[in-house]
Amino acid sequence: xxxxxxxxxxxxxxxxxxxxxxxxxxxxxxxxxxxxxxxxxxxxxxxxxxxxxxxxxxxxxxxxxxxxxxxxxxxxxxxxxxxxxxxxxxxxxxxxxxxxxxxxxxxxxxxxxxxxxxxxxxxxxxxxxxxxxxxxxxxxxxxxxxxxxxxxxxxxxxxxxxxxxxxxxxxxxxxxxxxxxxxxxxxxxxxxxxxxxxxxxxxxxxxxxxxxxxxxxxxxxxxxxxxxxxxxxxxxxxxxxxxxxxxxxxxxxxxxxxxxxxxxxxxxxxxxxxxxxxxxxxxxxxxxxxxxxxxxxxxxxxxxxxxxxxxxxxxxxxxxxxxxxxxxxxxxxxxxxxxxxxxxxxxxxxxxxxxxxxxxxxxxxxxxxxxxxxxxxxxxxxxxxxxxxxxxxxxxxxxxxxxxxxxxxxxxxxxxxxxxxxxxxxxxxxxxxxxxxxxxxxxxxxxx
Amino acid sequence: xxxxxxxxxxxxxxxxxxxxxxxxxxxxxxxxxxxxxxxxxxxxxxxxxxxxxxxxxxxxxxxxxxxxxxxxxxxxxxxxxxxxxxxxxxxxxxxxxxxxxxxxxxxxxxxxxxxxxxxxxxxxxxxxxxxxxxxxxxxxxxxxxxxxxxxxxxxxxxxxxxxxxxxxxxxxxxxxxxxxxxxxxxxxxxxxxxxxxxxxxxxxxxxxxxxxxxxxxxxxxxxxxxxxxxxxxxxxxxxxxxxxxxxxxxxxxxxxxxxxxxxxxxxxxxxxxxxxxxxxxxxxxxxxxxxxxxxxxxxx
Numbered sequence: 001x002x003x004x005x006x007x008x009x010x011x012x013x014x015x016x017x018x019x020x021x022x023x024x025x026x027x028x029x030x031x032x033x034x035x036x037x038x039x040x041x042x043x044x045x046x047x048x049x050x051x052x053x054x055x056x057x058x059x060x061x062x063x064x065x066x067x068x069x070x071x072x073x074x075x076x077x078x079x080x081x082x083x084x085x086x087x088x089x090x091x092x093x094x095x096x097x098x099x100x101x102x103x104x105x106x107x108x109x110x111x112x113x114x115x116x117x118x119x120x121x122x123x124x125x126x127x128x129x130x131x132x133x134x135x136x137x138x139x140x141x142x143x144x145x146x147x148x149x150x151x152x153x154x155x156x157x158x159x160x161x162x163x164x165x166x167x168x169x170x171x172x173x174x175x176x177x178x179x180x181x182x183x184x185x186x187x188x189x190x191x192x193x194x195x196x197x198x199x200x201x202x203x204x205x206x207x208x209x210x211x212x213x214x215x216x217x218x219x220x221x222x223x224x225x226x227x228x229x230x231x232x233x234x235x236x237x238x239x240x241x242x243x244x245x246x247x248x249x250x251x252x253x254x255x256x257x258x259x260x261x262x263x264x265x266x267x268x269x270x271x272x273x274x275x276x277x278x279x280x281x282x283x284x285x286x287x288x289x290x291x292x293x294x295x296x297x298x299x300x301x302x303x304x305x306x307x308x309x310x311x312x313x314x315x316x317x318x319x320x321x322x323x324x325x326x327x328x329x330x331x332x333x334x335x336x337x338x339x340x341x342x343x344x345x346x347x348x349x350x351x352x353x354x355x356x357x358x359x360x361x362x363x364x365x366x367x368x369x370x371x372x373x374x375x376x377x378x379x380x381x382x383x384x385x386x387x388x389x390x391x392x393x394x395x396x397x398x399x400x401x402x403x404x405x406x407x408x409x410x411x412x413x414x415x416x417x418x419x420x421x422x423x424x425x426x427x428x429x430x431x432x433x434x435x436x437x438x439x440x441x442x443x444x445x446x447x448x
Numbered sequence: 449x450x451x452x453x454x455x456x457x458x459x460x461x462x463x464x465x466x467x468x469x470x471x472x473x474x475x476x477x478x479x480x481x482x483x484x485x486x487x488x489x490x491x492x493x494x495x496x497x498x499x500x501x502x503x504x505x506x507x508x509x510x511x512x513x514x515x516x517x518x519x520x521x522x523x524x525x526x527x528x529x530x531x532x533x534x535x536x537x538x539x540x541x542x543x544x545x546x547x548x549x550x551x552x553x554x555x556x557x558x559x560x561x562x563x564x565x566x567x568x569x570x571x572x573x574x575x576x577x578x579x580x581x582x583x584x585x586x587x588x589x590x591x592x593x594x595x596x597x598x599x600x601x602x603x604x605x606x607x608x609x610x611x612x613x614x615x616x617x618x619x620x621x622x623x624x625x626x627x628x629x630x631x632x633x634x635x636x637x638x639x640x641x642x643x644x645x646x647x648x649x650x651x652x653x654x655x656x657x658x659x660x661x662x663x664x665x666x667x668x669x670x671x672x673x674x675x676x677x678x679x680x681x682x683x684x685x686x687x688x689x690x691x692x693x694x695x696x697x698x699x700x701x702x703x704x705x706x707x708x709x710x711x712x713x714x715x716x717x718x719x720x721x722x723x724x725x726x727x728x729x730x731x732x733x734x735x736x737x738x739x740x741x742x743x744x745x746x747x748x
Contacts, residue, residue: 044566049567079636190569216718217719218721220670221673222665224465225458228458245670253664253665259590279667
């Protein structure tokens, strides 16, 4: 019986492997059809695989869905995948490898990682490629006057930390009650882990909050030292800014070891997925996290993809129960923006039914106006906050929803929340971008 | 909480974390004793073994059956390694064998993920990773039951392996092979069997280490990086010493915790990633064979 089960499992594994190989193949497009080529710089293996398989799996699923429904005004989508393992050096290698295919250049690049984004960001203007940092990456890229090819939609880390601090203040009874409180920012020892600090330090200073910064060396399987420091500091809140399976679930189990209450921990978007919570078991219950794309399989577009793409056996994930999860829905949110930008670009440049260039795509991206009505038409109303992008502001909504893990799933506990003072955060972004422009002799673009 | 009590807690946490490093380091020592090769694939073996164990449990096998099946699988891995990697490279330089183990590591990582998937799994050994109440009540220290269990498991493994090598024919044979494979072979010690046995034992040690780490941090790819934690342990304890693995682990565990907590803030934190290597460099300069390693004297 056991051997029969094992045999079946081995046959299944071979089938899965064959399926996995097939997903690297370019989609079948008929000769003569107009096509638009997209890069998939995925991270399917290693400590970041849960994030990568879900996020990039959704992008491929959505492109398949679009193709199954006639493409974008008849333009069929093609793509090619390259494995980065969430490694900045390999991201650059993949960027170069994916840059052109069959004479067509990519129009957008999505690294799903701040280190990778920093590694390629200076190539964007030169290569005419949009860097779509979906809720990650270089924050002052939100100033489109200095970074015309870089976008942070949906929402950057400075808004994210500001929303978290606003939530803490609400829990404490108001901003005036935050004076004298202590927050530990526990983060991976990388540029990504430190990215929210300029905004966080500034807000903490204004509110009279003591901020303690503690870093974890990757991969973070052992966090005893950090949590001993937290035990000594006795903070009121911990903001966790980790990455990868090595440290995300480990932080919660370590919190349980020192009996730090999980409902005083706020996880970053890239540690706040079902795959990060399950391994911690009961230790994860009560942990707060924020989302820029909410999980759920009932959104009409999610349900349609599951029915049409997975129903036809063309789904990218081996386990279709992950469709509608945090990472998958986030990838869907990103892919929806690509396709909307492509539609805009075709219309703006009289190229309906034709492929567009990077510059045209950039214009389409900057013209994104995802109203509630438009999100409803697409089938993702409620999954992401409505937003628009402008020449100067590349951030998008700047809003996040707070969720709490109950041991089985995330429950939404707030609506789409903006920072307490969005203009203050925007001021920090503009100051940082202006400093970068001055240091690099960049003349900011003049926006209407 | 007094400073003294906090310092004791830091040291105790470090010592317990050190036993977890020792568990991984033990596998390296076994291979090194037999072939004088640093087995770079040991981290991958930890990952491969525990992922297979959890995978078998997901197939519906019970805990003990999964354990036995995984042990058999690791013996098979040892057999294949001996036949397909080590045997063809017999009499090659140590550098060649080292490169071969790096390749073996990649193969095992890939095979494990292809067969069982990339998701992080939870492993429940029935031992809570929560502080033990009576230790809190009596000493005011937070000590995890899982860490204490890991310490006991490491101690049992070390005693068992030390006895095995010292008092059994197999152990004697292994020591002879490690000393001079040619001479050992000429007096009838079956080299192939010894190597198979050692690689299988290293596989079982990898499984046990993987189970302890998996219960603590989830069964996940990051376990592969444990090899990097074991390296300074081995440099300090000595590559060929089983007691050295545990002492080295304890030294590294306690030192990295004390340095991180007390000196980390002055260096921007996260120094425990590199501080053990600094300590290891001092050992390489002043005692390259480690605390318990065999002193190598070469005729020049």
